[in-house]
Amino acid sequence: MESVFSPDALTGSGPLYLQLQRRIVEAMQDGRLAPGNSLPAERDIAAMTGLSRVTVRKAVEGLVASGQLVQKRGSGTFVAARVERLEQALSLLTSFTEDMARRGKSVESVWLSRAVHSPSPEEVMALGLGAGDRVARLERVRRSDGVPLAIERASLSTRVLPHPELVDTSLYALLETMGNRPVRAVQRISAANLGARDADLLGVVPGAAGLKIERIGYLPSGRVVEFTRSLYRGDAYDFAVELKLAADSERTTG
Amino acid sequence: MESVFSPDALTGSGPLYLQLQRRIVEAMQDGRLAPGNSLPAERDIAAMTGLSRVTVRKAVEGLVASGQLVQKRGSGTFVAARVERLEQALSLLTSFTEDMARRGKSVESVWLSRAVHSPSPEEVMALGLGAGDRVARLERVRRSDGVPLAIERASLSTRVLPHPELVDTSLYALLETMGNRPVRAVQRISAANLGARDADLLGVVPGAAGLKIERIGYLPSGRVVEFTRSLYRGDAYDFAVELKLAADSERTTG
DNA sequence: TAGTGGTCTAGACCACCAA
């Protein structure tokens, strides 16, 4: 433990903050710093290493940004707990609730908003709204076993969901009872660094990588039902897809 | 322009570096700072705003991390160029080369490595190798129209690819000539912050969000052909998927 | 209340780039 923050061994090449960072990472890898362990206070590390506190902070900063350390103001700096990685099959149209239930995980939703609004231009486009149409917006943080996994922002025409406040756990379950459950959807997946607000909601550091998914769900008739933008924690989620050879795939759309 | 860095208007609430950051973002959004424009030198911004250089750097740091600004040592700080976002259909098994050709983009590969190695434990698992088997490793940076888009690290048994140095542009094209082109693949998609080396290869800042894709490709016989780990630039790539209702999908595996 | 991280300053030297 002392060896991690000893003043010697800071004799390597490169910036001092990177050398210190490297030593902390090594200590975490070989178990000298285990998940949950706290690091000495920044001022103490500075005194032990002979560096300034600013330099120590810069070393720690990078590890906090990559999720390996967690800082709590007034409390201390801790080695982050490992997050179990969940995997979701991407080829099936399932809801988050159903998906988690299937693998025996609890699901909690923290509602941020459930109300009717005037549509944004983006929503008008995606949902194919007419003049005067209004949208139901559902915004929530999805948790499983207490760990926040995703932020979900769904928009639906009030014609399919006039009373968004009735949605409890599963949006798809409610849509099903009204005969409006989508049977087909198109998703776009990309990655983005999370902003301050979203990172906060997901319990990660601003700038952490998130999986951004935009989904448009269709009824059998081809009408659009839902337009959902989700942000998944990059460190906690995997999507699995099965692909087939191009020439091999049947054309179901022709 | 001066208004962005004027000493007044730093009267809002919250940390000074966030207030300055917000003003820079606003200037980029309304075009007062256009892509390619340079910002004043850090020391000048400090003088103009009445802040210390350290505080100015902290404001800029966040925007560099999220890819909105680019810093060049000895040269200056610049508003980042916007990167056109490409979209790839995820339901078809195509190669990068074919994919880009289809949309009229040029493709360049920068080879980092093309050689035969002893397999790592991970490769033994994924490829189902036996004792004594060796692997061909292909590592390259994929560029389109000069912009680096992805890092691709492919591993194949030397039984299907004895001479990796023969791979020129398209791995799949070569495999096809040998009757070893995969017809099916399973992918896992997640997001991760890019490390220093990978970020450098992709021309983005360390910590930027990347789309991580692991793919295992199969022959018609069910044998594994390739194990590929790719990292796509999160700001330049979109994957599109079409989903179908669970109960609706035919079971082809039963 | 004592200790922690969060912010901020003024000033310094170095490495790199362009003219």
Next chain:
DNA sequence: TGGTGGTCTAGACCACTAC
């Protein structure tokens, strides 16, 4: 060579947490 970003220091005050 002069200007730029990159690193580093010593010291200060604030906000929050735990006791």
